[in-house]
Amino acid sequence: MPLMPSWDHDEEEDVNIFIPEAMELEAPISIEEAKHQLNAGESSWGFTSFMPLNDLYDTSRGFIIDDTCVIKVEVVIYRAMDQWFYDSKDETGYVGLKNQGATCYMNSLLQMLFHIPYFRKVVYHMPTSADDEPSTSTPMALQSLFYKLEHNENSVGTKDLTRSFGWETCDAFLQHDVQELNRVLCENLEEKMKGTVVEGAIQDLFEGHHKSYIECINVDYKSGRQESLYDLQLDVKGCHDVYASFDKYVEVEHLDGDNKYNAGQHGLQDAKKGVLFIDFPPVLQLHLKRFAYDIVQDGMVKINDRYEFPLQLDLDRDNGRYLSPEADRRVRNLYTTHSVLVHSGGVHGGHYYAFIRPTLSSQWYKFDDERVTKEDMTKALNELYGGEEETNPGINNAPFKFTRHSNAYMLVYIRESDKDKILCDIDESDISEHLRERLKREQKEKELKKKEKAEAHKYMIVKVVTDEDFAQQIGRDICFDLVDDAKVKSFRVQKLKSFHTFKEEIASEFRAPVYFQRFWLWGKRQNQTHRPIRPMTLLEESYSVGLLKELSIKDQNDELKLFLEVQRQKLYEPEKGELRYAGRLFVKSYGKPADILEKLNELAGYAPDEEIELFEEIKFEPTVSCEYIDKRLTFSSNQLEDGDIICYQKSLPAQTRRQLRCPDVPSFLEYQHTLQVIHFRSLERPGEDEFCLQLSNLDSYDEVVERVANQLRVDDPAKVRLTSHNIYSQQPKAHPVRYRGVENLLEMLLHYDQPSEILYFEVLDIPLPELQELRILKLAFSHAEKTELETRSIRLPKESTVGDVLEDLRKKVELSRPSAELRLLGIFSHKIYKIHASSDKIATINDHRWTLRAEEIPEEEKLLGLSNCLIHVYHFMYEDAQNRTRIQNFGEPFLLMISDGETLCHIKARVQNKLQVRDEEFSKWKFAFVSCGRAEYLEDSDTLFNRFQRSGIRFPWEQYLGLEHINKTPRRPAAAYQYRTLHDKPVRIYN
Numbered sequence: 001m002p003l004m005p006s007w008d009h010d011e012e013e014d015v016n017i018f019i020p021e022a023m024e025l026e027a028p029i030s031i032e033e034a035k036h037q038l039n040a041g042e043s044s045w046g047f048t049s050f051m052p053l054n055d056l057y058d059t060s061r062g063f064i065i066d067d068t069c070v071i072k073v074e075v076v077i078y079r080a081m082d083q084w085f086y087d088s089k090d091e092t093g094y095v096g097l098k099n100q101g102a103t104c105y106m107n108s109l110l111q112m113l114f115h116i117p118y119f120r121k122v123v124y125h126m127p128t129s130a131d132d133e134p135s136t137s138t139p140m141a142l143q144s145l146f147y148k149l150e151h152n153e154n155s156v157g158t159k160d161l162t163r164s165f166g167w168e169t170c171d172a173f174l175q176h177d178v179q180e181l182n183r184v185l186c187e188n189l190e191e192k193m194k195g196t197v198v199e200g201a202i203q204d205l206f207e208g209h210h211k212s213y214i215e216c217i218n219v220d221y222k223s224g225r226q227e228s229l230y231d232l233q234l235d236v237k238g239c240h241d242v243y244a245s246f247d248k249y250v251e252v253e254h255l256d257g258d259n260k261y262n263a264g265q266h267g268l269q270d271a272k273k274g275v276l277f278i279d280f281p282p283v284l285q286l287h288l289k290r291f292a293y294d295i296v297q298d299g300m301v302k303i304n305d306r307y308e309f310p311l312q313l314d315l316d317r318d319n320g321r322y323l324s325p326e327a328d329r330r331v332r333n334l335y336t337t338h339s340v341l342v343h344s345g346g347v348h349g350g351h352y353y354a355f356i357r358p359t360l361s362s363q364w365y366k367f368d369d370e371r372v373t374k375e376d377m378t379k380a381l382n383e384l385y386g387g388e389e390e391t392n393p394g395i396n397n398a399p400f401k402f403t404r405h406s407n408a409y410m411l412v413y414i415r416e417s418d419k420d421k422i423l424c425d426i427d428e429s430d431i432s433e434h435l436r437e438r439l440k441r442e443q444k445e446k447e448l449k450k451k452e453k454a455e456a457h458k459y460m461i462v463k464v465v466t467d468e469d470f471a472q473q474i475g476r477d478i479c480f481d482l483v484d485d486a487k488v489k490s491f492r493v494q495k496l497k498s499f500h501t502f503k504e505e506i507a508s509e510f511r512a513p514v515y516f517q518r519f520w521l522w523g524k525r526q527n528q529t530h531r532p533i534r535p536m537t538l539l540e541e542s543y544s545v546g547l548l549k550e551l552s553i554k555d556q557n558d559e560l561k562l563f564l565e566v567q568r569q570k571l572y573e574p575e576k577g578e579l580r581y582a583g584r585l586f587v588k589s590y591g592k593p594a595d596i597l598e599k600l601n602e603l604a605g606y607a608p609d610e611e612i613e614l615f616e617e618i619k620f621e622p623t624v625s626c627e628y629i630d631k632r633l634t635f636s637s638n639q640l641e642d643g644d645i646i647c648y649q650k651s652l653p654a655q656t657r658r659q660l661r662c663p664d665v666p667s668f669l670e671y672q673h674t675l676q677v678i679h680f681r682s683l684e685r686p687g688e689d690e691f692c693l694q695l696s697n698l699d700s701y702d703e704v705v706e707r708v709a710n711q712l713r714v715d716d717p718a719k720v721r722l723t724s725h726n727i728y729s730q731q732p733k734a735h736p737v738r739y740r741g742v743e744n745l746l747e748m749l750l751h752y753d754q755p756s757e758i759l760y761f762e763v764l765d766i767p768l769p770e771l772q773e774l775r776i777l778k779l780a781f782s783h784a785e786k787t788e789l790e791t792r793s794i795r796l797p798k799e800s801t802v803g804d805v806l807e808d809l810r811k812k813v814e815l816s817r818p819s820a821e822l823r824l825l826g827i828f829s830h831k832i833y834k835i836h837a838s839s840d841k842i843a844t845i846n847d848h849r850w851t852l853r854a855e856e857i858p859e860e861e862k863l864l865g866l867s868n869c870l871i872h873v874y875h876f877m878y879e880d881a882q883n884r885t886r887i888q889n890f891g892e893p894f895l896l897m898i899s900d901g902e903t904l905c906h907i908k909a910r911v912q913n914k915l916q917v918r919d920e921e922f923s924k925w926k927f928a929f930v931s932c933g934r935a936e937y938l939e940d941s942d943t944l945f946n947r948f949q950r951s952g953i954r955f956p957w958e959q960y961l962g963l964e965h966i967n968k969t970p971r972r973p974a975a976a977y978q979y980r981t982l983h984d985k986p987v988r989i990y991n
Helices: 053-057 088-092 104-114 117-124 138-151 159-164 169-173 178-192 201-206 242-249 377-384 416-422 433-454 467-473 499-510 545-552 593-604 654-659 665-673 701-712 745-749 768-772 802-810 859-863 904-915
Strands: 013-016 076-079 208-216 222-229 232-235 253-255 271-279 283-289 291-294 299-302 312-314 334-346 349-356 364-368 371-375 388-391 400-403 406-415 459-464 489-494 520-524 530-535 559-563 567-573 578-585 612-619 625-628 645-650 675-682 691-696 720-726 758-763 774-782 789-797 822-828 831-836 851-856 868-878 887-899 926-931 934-937 959-964
Touching: 088 371, 104 117, 104 138, 104 178, 104 334, 104 349, 104 364, 117 138, 117 201, 117 416, 138 159, 138 178, 138 433, 178 201, 178 406, 201 283, 232 242, 299 334, 334 416, 349 377, 364 377, 371 377, 377 406, 406 416, 459 499, 459 545, 467 578, 489 499, 489 545, 499 545, 545 559, 578 593, 593 612, 593 645, 612 665, 625 665, 645 665, 665 675, 691 701, 701 720, 701 745, 701 758, 720 745, 720 768, 768 774, 774 802, 789 802, 802 822, 802 851, 831 868, 831 887, 868 926, 887 904, 887 959
Parallel strands: 232 283, 459 559, 567 645, 675 758, 774 851, 868 959
Antiparallel strands: 013 076, 208 222, 208 271, 253 271, 283 406, 291 299, 312 334, 334 349, 334 406, 349 364, 364 371, 388 400, 459 489, 520 530, 520 559, 567 578, 612 625, 612 645, 675 691, 720 758, 774 789, 822 831, 822 851, 868 887, 926 934, 926 959
16 A cells, blocks of 8 residues: 555554455455554555455355455554654654764753744854854854754754864763853853854843842941852752742841951941842743752762742742842843753763743643654643652552652743743844855755665666776785775666666776677685676676676675676785786686796786796685695696686795795785784874874884884884773773883784774883883972972982982972972872882882872971971761761871870861861861771860870871861762763863
8 A cells, every 4th residue: 555645654653454345244354454654664565465366256255246346445544653753843843953972961952042043043143154164163063053953854963063162072972961061152152252243142141140248237338249140050959949949049148146247347247148139131041959969978969859940930029039129120020931951860970851842832842862742741840840759559559659860950931021032033034145055055965865865776886897996906905806896986877777778888988889898797706705707698788787786696785896807917026015916818728827927027027038936816814825826737727717816926036035024925915914004192192093004913013113203203213102002991001012022013902812903102202211221200299388289200210219209309399498308208098108218219119009299398397306296187088977987088198297285276277277278168177086997086175196106006097187077079980981970070162
């Protein structure tokens, strides 16, 4: 049954077909039913065998009455959505965006911005030119993307846009926060709009203002600061809806007691502190704070609490309680929901999609990457609010609740009074002519490809190989077999076209008259090589091209490969290390190779009596097979047949053969078989190729580094250091390749018996043999008056001491005072395990296990006597905040000199000064004397000196002054393959 014109061929239909053979109920009936989903690939459906003709013609069965058979067909169409055949454009009028890997957050944001017509118009009016490429120009990429979202029939790709951001492929697999991308993208566009006709458009759409104020209660003193906002971050925790979040946002904080406000000449005063809004933007973006730090779990968690938002938001409620006194009360701040961006998942990852009503009508649409669907918002709202859902698994089972992990993350509202401006009309005049022409041209090319694909079954590819292909490829592009199929002339030919007509096309293409053409068919041999097998017969030339392929060639692919000749020769010149195509000959099967030696010498340009050796190239996969040809035997005795390849060369004296890497054809082909393309990457940029070289697996270490040095134009190959590739982590190995530490390239490429194609390089300032005689220590330097650490690399002879290291370091860093003395600490797991003596040999220091930190010795430690001691001070917290059983250290440990009788109160002041911690934060810290993993909490009046004089402590790091507080430095996963949190790596647009 053909697809009816009124049906959408991409749509899902279930078709029920009933075919009774008589209209009258009392007549015999035969019924068959079929269900099928019609689509572009299968636009018709029916029965290959409904009933045997003998049964139909059997008069006793009564199907035929008066030479008439009645067939009744009933077609029932069921509309159902299927992810494979669902057509978003047809169902909704909108198309989705393709996900590159983890770009759902970007897709939901782009759909939201696209469906703000004013924003779309602004993007269209950003200056671009016909020379701009979408992959390098963000404005052009956005214009192209928005245009395609308007006019495409299918989902749109975003690769040009991400390339214009300067992102690499790996960036598409990192999920980021949608609000963060929104801010970064708008800032980037805002900067690019400066000095253009659309300058300030981003501010006009999204910018509002609020004022932070402090007002004294008992004296006439006020202070305030106005700030702009592009999106508003609202608390979810402890708030049941948007209004509660706004109430909390403007909540007044009272500054009194120990927290009084310093009002200048009025001194410390009771005051109230808060925030009020001066104006709201036409498009209000509310970012719901679903992610927060949890002190118990020591990490970020997602807040899935139920949180409601109104479809109409009145920010003038309660007499404008959210507005500052200077706000313009004539502006009506009544907003209507435009978009809801949803996050489904947890803190370590998830999925974003968007609910949008483009025209603010009652119809909502769900934009989930490529799929766009109409949605009932009443049903969706209950899910988007989050919270818990109760389900009843059965009659005899008690209902249970589970937490919804899909909930609203970002809300977008449009002010009612600005609705007409924001939801403006866009026509062709808003789109630059060059953009329209470019995209229409792309659309035509796309439609042409689509048409070609639809008609592909009517065509086939015919590849024609000529002598020129042999001459151009053998010895240059290939050394094995005869030709690379991908580089020969191809013809797209209708299968029904006669071969005689095709020969006329060949005559025109190659300027070879039809009567001079003789084609040979190619075939695959048992050893997987391809050779011409026989000439075409006159009968075969009378076939159509498609029939010729079907009857003559048994390969599975839909290609026909042709050539004209039989015997072929390759010439090898050992002195040059070159293989080239020499020509072709017809020979008698009972003839001998000796009969054609003079002709072969002529083809090679040798003297007629030159002594030459002949070899047959048999196969090259999985190993090379090339056998010597006995010139005294016949071609048949040598097992030579049509299409075989003869390689020949001059006969060389033994002394010459010993001087050459590849003295004969077999050794040359073996060497060629070991060649592979190696991708070289800079160790500083391990994610991208710098250049590629074709090298042999058998090349020695010296040969490899010499080729790399030539490529980099480095005068001394010994200054090139290589590092192998770890195929599992896809990163450089931890240790570089030692100078002449491997025999050949293959050893550099192997990783647990798995070969790689990647090597990393670095150019040294001294030759590698000299460098390997030196010890390189990577250490951090701590300045006496700075909290930041500097990373330094010290390179000294292996017999040097720690004193030599510190002396060399003095020349490379800035000291707080010229006479400052330095020391070197060995740190592991945030504890100081060793204070290295100046006489310690650096050869004994393991800087791969330990972190080395050099620091200035404080002046006060020069006064260290019997009434003083040097203690360890470490930051710590408990792994389990509730059980408080296991201490976890973090941060930078340090040493501190204390005196006999010195109280904790005095020590705390020195610690705060050293670490430069603000009073508000430092007041939350707790101090403990920690010994062997047990903490004794201290009071300000406690002294520490005697506690650190206790015996029974084997190692100094087992007891320390512990600083208990929250670790605000995000913890990195223990392994590279673990998921990062949503807030772990910032999103950036580089261009």
